[in-house]
Amino acid sequence: MEDKRLIEVDFPLREVSEESVREKNIRHGHISTLHVWWARRPLAASRATTYAALIPAPKDREDLRRKLKFIAELSKWENSLNKSIIEKARGDILEFFGGRPPRVLDCFAGGGSIPLEALRLGCETYALEYNPVAVLILKAVLEYPQKYRNLKVKVNRSGISQKTLAGEDACEEVPKLVYDVKKWGEWILEEAKKEIGRFYPQDPDGSIPIGYIWARTIQCQNPSCRAEIPLMRQFWLAKKKNKKVALKLIVDRKNKEVKFSIVREKEIDFDPSQGTVRRATVRCPVCGAGIDDKTVRKLFQKGKSSQRMIVVILHKPGRKGKTYRLATKRDLEVFKQAEKYLHKKVEKLKEKWDFEPIPNESLPPKETLGFRVQRYGVLKWGDLFNPRQKLVLITFVDKVREAYYKMLDENYDEEYAKAVINYLGLNFDIFATYNCSLARYRGDTESIERIFDRQALQMVWDYGEVNPFGRSRGDWLEILKFGIKVLENCSKISSKNSPKVFQASATELPFPDSYFDAVITDPPYYDNVPYGDLSDFFYVWLKRAIGDIHPELFATPLTPKSKEIVADPSKFGGWEKAKQFFEEMLTQSFKEIYRVLKFNGIAVIVFAHKSTEAWETIINSLLKSGLVLTASWPIHTEMRERLRARESAALASSIYMVCRKRVKEENAYFNEIKEELEKRVREKLEQFWEQGISGADFFVSAIGPAVEVFGRYSRVEKLSGEEVSVQKLLEYVRRIVSEYALERVLKNPDLGGVDNVTRFYLIWRWTFGNAKVHFDDAIKLSRPLGVELTEIWDKGELVKKEKEFVRVQGPLERAKDPAFMKRRRITSMIDALHYALILWSKGQREKIKEFLEETGYLRNEMFWRTAQAISEVLPEGDKEKQLIQGFLYGREEYLKGARTKEPSLLDFMER
Ligand SMILES: C[S@@+](CC[C@H](N)C(=O)[O-])C[C@H]1O[C@@H](n2cnc3c(N)ncnc32)[C@H](O)[C@@H]1O
Ligand SMILES: [Zn+2]
Numbered sequence: 001m002e003d004k005r006l007i008e009v010d011f012p013l014r015e016v017s018e019e020s021v022r023e024k025n026i027r028h029g030h031i032s033t034l035h036v037w038w039a040r041r042p043l044a045a046s047r048a049t050t051y052a053a054l055i056p057a058p059k060d061r062e063d064l065r066r067k068l069k070f071i072a073e074l075s076k077w078e079n080s081l082n083k084s085i086i087e088k089a090r091g092d093i094l095e096f097f098g099g100r101p102p103r104v105l106d107c108f109a110g111g112g113s114i115p116l117e118a119l120r121l122g123c124e125t126y127a128l129e130y131n132p133v134a135v136l137i138l139k140a141v142l143e144y145p146q147k148y149r150n151l152k153v154k155v156n157r158s159g160i161s162q163k164t165l166a167g168e169d170a171c172e173e174v175p176k177l178v179y180d181v182k183k184w185g186e187w188i189l190e191e192a193k194k195e196i197g198r199f200y201p202q203d204p205d206g207s208i209p210i211g212y213i214w215a216r217t218i219q220c221q222n223p224s225c226r227a228e229i230p231l232m233r234q235f236w237l238a239k240k241k242n243k244k245v246a247l248k249l250i251v252d253r254k255n256k257e258v259k260f261s262i263v264r265e266k267e268i269d270f271d272p273s274q275g276t277v278r279r280a281t282v283r284c285p286v287c288g289a290g291i292d293d294k295t296v297r298k299l300f301q302k303g304k305s306s307q308r309m310i311v312v313i314l315h316k317p318g319r320k321g322k323t324y325r326l327a328t329k330r331d332l333e334v335f336k337q338a339e340k341y342l343h344k345k346v347e348k349l350k351e352k353w354d355f356e357p358i359p360n361e362s363l364p365p366k367e368t369l370g371f372r373v374q375r376y377g378v379l380k381w382g383d384l385f386n387p388r389q390k391l392v393l394i395t396f397v398d399k400v401r402e403a404y405y406k407m408l409d410e411n412y413d414e415e416y417a418k419a420v421i422n423y424l425g426l427n428f429d430i431f432a433t434y435n436c437s438l439a440r441y442r443g444d445t446e447s448i449e450r451i452f453d454r455q456a457l458q459m460v461w462d463y464g465e466v467n468p469f470g471r472s473r474g475d476w477l478e479i480l481k482f483g484i485k486v487l488e489n490c491s492k493i494s495s496k497n498s499p500k501v502f503q504a505s506a507t508e509l510p511f512p513d514s515y516f517d518a519v520i521t522d523p524p525y526y527d528n529v530p531y532g533d534l535s536d537f538f539y540v541w542l543k544r545a546i547g548d549i550h551p552e553l554f555a556t557p558l559t560p561k562s563k564e565i566v567a568d569p570s571k572f573g574g575w576e577k578a579k580q581f582f583e584e585m586l587t588q589s590f591k592e593i594y595r596v597l598k599f600n601g602i603a604v605i606v607f608a609h610k611s612t613e614a615w616e617t618i619i620n621s622l623l624k625s626g627l628v629l630t631a632s633w634p635i636h637t638e639m640r641e642r643l644r645a646r647e648s649a650a651l652a653s654s655i656y657m658v659c660r661k662r663v664k665e666e667n668a669y670f671n672e673i674k675e676e677l678e679k680r681v682r683e684k685l686e687q688f689w690e691q692g693i694s695g696a697d698f699f700v701s702a703i704g705p706a707v708e709v710f711g712r713y714s715r716v717e718k719l720s721g722e723e724v725s726v727q728k729l730l731e732y733v734r735r736i737v738s739e740y741a742l743e744r745v746l747k748n749p750d751l752g753g754v755d756n757v758t759r760f761y762l763i764w765r766w767t768f769g770n771a772k773v774h775f776d777d778a779i780k781l782s783r784p785l786g787v788e789l790t791e792i793w794d795k796g797e798l799v800k801k802e803k804e805f806v807r808v809q810g811p812l813e814r815a816k817d818p819a820f821m822k823r824r825r826i827t828s829m830i831d832a833l834h835y836a837l838i839l840w841s842k843g844q845r846e847k848i849k850e851f852l853e854e855t856g857y858l859r860n861e862m863f864w865r866t867a868q869a870i871s872e873v874l875p876e877g878d879k880e881k882q883l884i885q886g887f888l889y890g891r892e893e894y895l896k897g898a899r900t901k902e903p904s905l906l907d908f909m910e911r
Contacts, residue, residue, distance in 0.1 A: 005054070005055065005057055006053075006071075007052035007658050008630045009057045010058075011048075012071050013633055014691050015071075017636035019042070019045075020042035020636060021638070022044075023042045023043060023077055026077050027482070028482070028485055029485040031043070031112060031116065031141055031486050033482040034137065034482070034486040035137045035430060037112075038534060040113055041110075041654070043077070043113050044077065046113045046114045046116070046117040046520075049520065049635075050123075050518075050604070051074060054102055054104075055093060056096050080489075081489065081492050093121055101124050102124065103123070103517050104124065104517065104519070104520060105126040107593065108128075108129070108506055108523045108524065109127035109134065110129065110131075111141075112137060112141040113522075114521065115127035115499060116142060118520065119146075119495050119499050125495075126511075126516070127142055127499065127502070128502040128503075128506065130563060131559055132550075133539055133542065133559065134535070135501060135553055136422055136426065136542065140422055140487070142499040144422065147498060148175060148176065148177040148491075149491045152173040152174065152176060153174060155172050155179065156171065156172070175491045178484060181420055182480065184407070184420055184421075184424060185480040187399075187406075188400060188476070189477060192469075195395055196391060196392065207316045207323070208314065208317065208470055209467050210313050210322070211441075211448050211465060211472075212313070212331070212465040213312075213441050213463075213464055214308065214386070214437070214464075214465060215232050215461060216305055217230050217231060217307060218231065218291070218306075220284040220286065221291050224287070225289065226256065227256040227284060228258065229276060229282060229284050229291075230258055231275075231282060232462045233275045235249070237313075237324050244264065245263070245324055246263055247260045247272070247310065247311065248262070248263045249276075251285050252286075258286060260311075262325065279293065280296050300376035300377045305376075311324050312325055315470070315472060322446050338388040341391060342391040342394075345357075345395065349394060352398075357544065358390055359541065360380050363381060363533075364530075364536070368571075369530045370455055370530055371533065372456065378459075381540045384437060384438060384457075384537075386465060388465065389435045392435055393428075396428055396476070397428065397541065401548075403421065418549050418550075423487060425545050427480050428542075429538045429541065434466045437463045438457065438459070439463050439466070448465075451537075455534060457534070506593075507563060507585055509595070511596045513596065514595075514599065515598070518597075518601060520604045523606075523607065526567045526609050526613075526617065529566070531564065532558075532559045536558045536559055539554075540558070542554070563585070565582060565585040566582065567579055579617060582617055583620055587624045590605075590624070590625030591624075591625045593605075593627065594626050594661060601661070604657065604658055605622070606656050607655055608651055608654035608655065608700075609651070611774065611776070613777075622657075622659065623710075627660070627711075628711045628712055629708045629711050630660050632657045632658060632701075633656045633704075634697055635653055635655075635656055636653045638652045651697050653693065653701070655701065655703070655704055666714060667715045667717060668716050670716050670718055677710060678736055680708060685701075698741065698767070706729060706730075730780075731784055734780060734781065734783075738759070738781075742754075742763065747865070747869075753860070754829060754862055756828075757787055757792065760781075760787040761808065761870070762866065762873065763785060765808070765870060769874070769875060772802065773807075793806075797814050797817040798814065811835075812838075812841070814834050814838070815838045815841075820835070829862075830866075833863070836848050836887060837884065837887055840887045848890075870884060
């Protein structure tokens with residue numbers, strides 16, 4: 001290829017990874033605060049990869065060094081509006097494209113990170129999405145700010161952060177769109193407040209209720225008790241360093257009643273983290289009877305659950321901090337009044353709108369990925385809100401609609417009014433994520449958290465109800481502030497080419513052949529996120545609020561799903577079919593990318609998944625479409641600590657795969673390319689190792705380089721003529737990676753003397769730590785290492801099967817197996833090491849010596865090195881790691897047979 005790009009040669013992986021992870025903590029002005037979209041790509045990585053794909057490969061080392069340094073600067077959040085840096089980046093791209101901005105497409109644009117960065121870099125930008133909710137977000141991020149950025153309005157000196165905008169002393173110019181979104185957002189709030197503000201009365205002392213904590217309740221199933229049990233996950237109200245407040249259960253056994261009091265600091269003489277419900281299993285505080293999860297679900301399904309308002313969270317103007325008091329009869333009365341008014345309002349709106357105000361559309365079937373609430377009888381989208389929340393939401397919908405028509409009455413341009421309303425619709429969405437009975441209350445932050453921080457809908461027993469006028473997190477105005485900041489930032493990007501947003505499927509792109517210079521995109525990650533189903537939460541409300549003004553986006557009762565690319569077994573009747581659908585649709589969209597890409601165009605495709613199966617499907621799709629990989633970069637996009645804490649084998653990185661159109665049709669024999677393939681993989685592994693990529697990420701990062709070699713050919717065969725499948729290729733890659741990792745962790749390229757099971761153990765711990773791993777993935781790791789899991793499990797308890805998962809056990813678990821302790825089934829080096837570690841933990845030093853001498857490991861260098869390596873791959877604080885460190889400490893001593901002062905187990909365990 002003549003016009004190699006920088007990204008095909010090198011990339012500042014570490015710096016861009018750091019920026020990408022850091023970005024997760026940035027809220028003010030970041031597009032993620034405008035609206036929820038799941039698995040957003042960081043702007044840092046989007047900007048850096050887009051730039052690196054659109055500038056030429058460097059001429060020499062010095063040029064390379066300079067460019068990498070520049071990309072690191074460019075990727076910083078702080079520089080996203082830095083004129084000189086952005087102008088320089090734009091200039092470089094323009095120069096390479098001969099003065100014409102390149103035409104760039106993202107055909108899975110989601111929340112818009114990639115097209116926003118393409119726009120920032122001066123490209124002619126196209127964003128396409130299948131999901132209508134995402135399309136509205138894309139319009140808000142890309143289309144409207146550009147369309148109206150030059151329409152300005154004068155505001156007073158204190159700028160737009162002040163409430164009154166168009167004062168007499170107007171002197172500063174701001175985009176009119178920003179001004180109007182704020183103005184009409186405030187108008188909506190005021191109108192709503194006039195109507196329903198009375199349902200959130202202040203306390204007599206002037207304190208404002210900012211929220212209410214509710215507990216769902218069920219009746220105790222013990223016939224002689226029947227107490228109403230409030231389901232609470234925990235009892236903390238404030239759990240901060242210098243402020244501790246908790247709810248204390250007061251049990252009235254005589255009347256079989258559960259009440260509460262609020263206690264502070266030293267009065268907290270119990271553990272508030274222990275609630276009345278844990279994973280849907282309930283214990284009655286009155287009689288102690290338990291209710292299992294099945295019964296709990298049944299009670300909910302049959303409508304035999306209720307709820308109780310327990311606490312009111314208050315804020316007193318002029319004072320810092322929040323206070324708490326128990327909910328009273330008066331609070332409940334007001335709530336009941338709101339409920340009454342809700343019924344009236346619903347009737348009124350039905351007449352006014354001619355449709356059901358509260359969403360009566362169904363949730364997806366209960367098996368749907370990520371959905372956990374249907375099992376509790378929550379079946380309609382409108383069921384996710386309590387009556388007062390319903391009232392709030394339909395009232396705000398009403399006002400959003402009125403705002404639009406009022407703008408038209410005031411002679412606003414229709415298209416412009418649409419734009420203003422679009423932002424207010426999105427604001428409404430975030431508002432609904434707080435105003436929802438699945439919003440969790442958190443004592444450590446003393447705040448009510450919106451739903452969807454995870455890509456799932458889960459049951460919440462004790463939820464927080466936000467006061468929409470309370471001037472704290474989750475209130476209408478607070479949310480609007482964040483949205484406006486995003487709009488301001490987006491309006492600061494100046495582009496000559498107006499970006500274009502399309503609602504279509506990536507499998508049928510509405511563009512001519514050879515149209516784009518680049519396609520930079522982030523397709524769905526297999527089964528990770530059921531976008532369509534999740535976004536229905538928003539869709540049903542948006543349809544009501546702004547559906548009339550975007551009829552083309554709201555033609556269906558729920559978001560369209562037939563062409564949504566996702567591997568969801570609940571939709572296709574099983575995994576095989578789901579996988580097949582995913583692969584076919586993805587192949588079709590990659591073929592489309594191929595078609596619309598110019599001859600010398602470049603594509604960057606992002607993918608992240610920990611399962612080999614998902615990788616198999618995406619690589620298959622790529623190869624079938626005629627795209628070939630020329631480079632790939634594992635960029636960290638997730639916070640490692642957070643992942644670790646969950647004890648799962650989750651990935652920290654996404655792979656950015658750089659692709660070109662395949663130019664020649666050529667076949668090859670696997671034997672002929674093996675050497676080159678291994679060389680390429682090892683070369684890249686070397687680089688990734690140095691960059692700190694490890695564990696599950698390491699294997700995934702090797703897939704790209706392997707496919708670079710493999711995918712050059714349209715068909716790779718064995719000597720027998722049989723085609724080598726991607727599955728086989730990945731197995732081969734796995735072997736190279738394992739060997740490489742073993743060499744590195746053992747610090748020795750000669751692996752002789754370490755048996756397969758021990759190698760397997762070492763690589764397992766290095767890759768997955770202590771996580772429970774799906775059987776298929778476990779097999780994929782063990783096989784290339786020459787270990788048949790089915791043959792070794794339950795023998796000596798090294799490998800344990802738990803349903804469809806596999807766990808590899810450490811010495812402490814194995815010590816529970818009497819057979820193992822009788823020294824039966826000690827067949828590998830790792831068995832011996834574990835046995836020795838158990839002896840060590842019991843303080844039996846003499847026995848260790850005997851045992852090691854007998855088995856011949858005492859003077860076996862590889863044994864000690866392996867022990868050392870295992871301890872190095874285990875995370876800090878791991879028990880096995882501590883044992884090994886202690887054990888290794890005594891090595892000399894076992895050799896000499898002399899006894900010196902022995903470290904006690906506690907010394908190590910408590911470090
Ligand atoms: C991984 S997400 C993209 C996230 C995006 N990069 C961001 O930063 O927000 C994949 C997107 O593909 C969309 N999608 C699924 N099927 C599609 C199809 N057939 N055509 C276009 N988009 C589709 C989903 O709605 C989802 O938004
Ligand atoms: Zn009871």
